[in-house]
Amino acid sequence: MDSVTQAALGAAVAGMIAGRNCSPKVLLAGAALGTLPDLDVLISYGDPVSDMVNHRGFSHSLLVLLPFSFLLSWIWQTVKPTRMGLPRLWLLVAACLITHPLLDAFTSYGTQLLWPLALPVAISSIFIIDPLYTVPLLVCLAASLMWRDKMAHLCRVGVAISSVYLIWSLVAYSLVSHRVETQLADTPLAERPVFITPTPFNTLLWRVVVHDGAYYWEGLTSLLDKNTEVDFIAKNRGHWPIEERSNYLQMIERFSAGFVKYEQRDNTLVVTDLRLGILDYMPFQFSLAQQDEAEEWLLTDPVQLPTPPVKPKHLPALWLRLLGNQDIDANLCHVSECPHPVTFASN
Known part of the structure; x- marks a missing residue:
């Protein structure tokens, strides 16, 4: 705290x-x-x-x-x-x-x-x-x-x-956990690792992340939602393109329990802890490798990247989402297509 x-x-x-x-x-x-x-x-x-x-x-x-x-x-x-x-x-x-x-x-x-x-x-x-x-x-x-x-x-x-x-x-965590467990039952994600955390400054609106190998599913759910099904969106986790796994990478993976994203930004390889933050505001993003002129990856000392400033449009949207407005979920997340869509069905 x-x-x-x-x-x-x-x-x-x-x-x-x-x-x-x-x-x-x-x-x-x-x-x-x-x-x-x-x-x-x-x-x-x-x-x-x-x-x-x-x-x-x-x-x-x-x-x-x-x-x-x-x-x-x-x-x-x-x-x-x-x-x-x-x-x-x-x-x-x-x-x-x-x-x-x-x-x-x-x-x-x-x-x-x-x-x-x-x-x-x-x-x-x-x-x-x-x-x-x-x-x-x-x-x-x-x-x-x-x-x-x-x-x-x-x-x-x-x-x-x-x-x-x-x-x-x-109690709120337990309610959300039960909601997610019920929704994922009898789907390909039923046994996948799930991370649940409250969004900033409240215990009504929660962020849910499901680890699905090459992808992760992310969604928001409020205890004020009339429809308790989470509108999950699939996002690409990327992969580590270098044969050698640096000590820094292993430290991040252990610390985050595997909830990480690998991303190439220009000639930089960035690893992000998916547990901490919300939307695109992830505070623990680290540059761990650079490409040389031959486009070969070279491991580098880690550099923590700055968190982007909060977009003003997201603040009222998050407030409305907290109050149970589920129509704005797509506006709060950057949708990426998943080649193996999953149908979520409550029991």
Whole structure:
């Protein structure tokens, strides 16, 4: 999740655990602890692909944060003793640190909760920025600064409301997953890998991607749709034209669980993570090879390509699609023909 959300969650969790000892300083400390795991973005691993796959690594691991929280709380209590005592202080520090990666695990990016074990968790039920999760935390924190005698109670209220919304995101994900599973049953795509993720800033409109070998099927579905069938569009995944598979390519493929697209743009070979983004706005696109004058491919150091600016026409279209207007699906996607069309039928 974004830094504002993580800071708000850390502050609210700190206030909730501090109880009668809650104060503006405690909230500030909680906000700092809540954003601490994301300081790994300051670490450079030497190239953009490594930076991508190693983010949310050791600094988000429960196996690292638990002992670190005890060390940090012991130093805190030794240097500047608090009225809470070491056990409650440790609980506060640990909760602020650990709720950060736990919340990140609900997004589609993936979080290495058990680093160094290679077991990333990506539930993908909430977008990385969702005001409906963050605003209750911010409102309750602001209110707690106004009514300081109710600080801890208001922090509990904020965490409770946001947690209920997070639970709702799981329910919404389950509803969409069941909808897609039902539609794909008894079709050639029934056993294909499926990726489902919410579109930006909401949990009503969802993006569905079905991996189909040389092609992938993409569609949007809203919980407000009257017709629950997803209008899938087939798109070409391309292929890797070089016999040698670079380490960078393998890293991207592992990180994305195979949901990648290979594309030649002029004399550049681009690999895109299909899970993250929407429409043509894919943030993780990397140039991995160049053609020479003889049109031979040469592997190059990875370069992350910029995401194109959002087209103004897409914003109202996405809003209408969220509200259940299924007539605009074709306008939101670039249609490409598929040589083996599939008929989707609900049971």
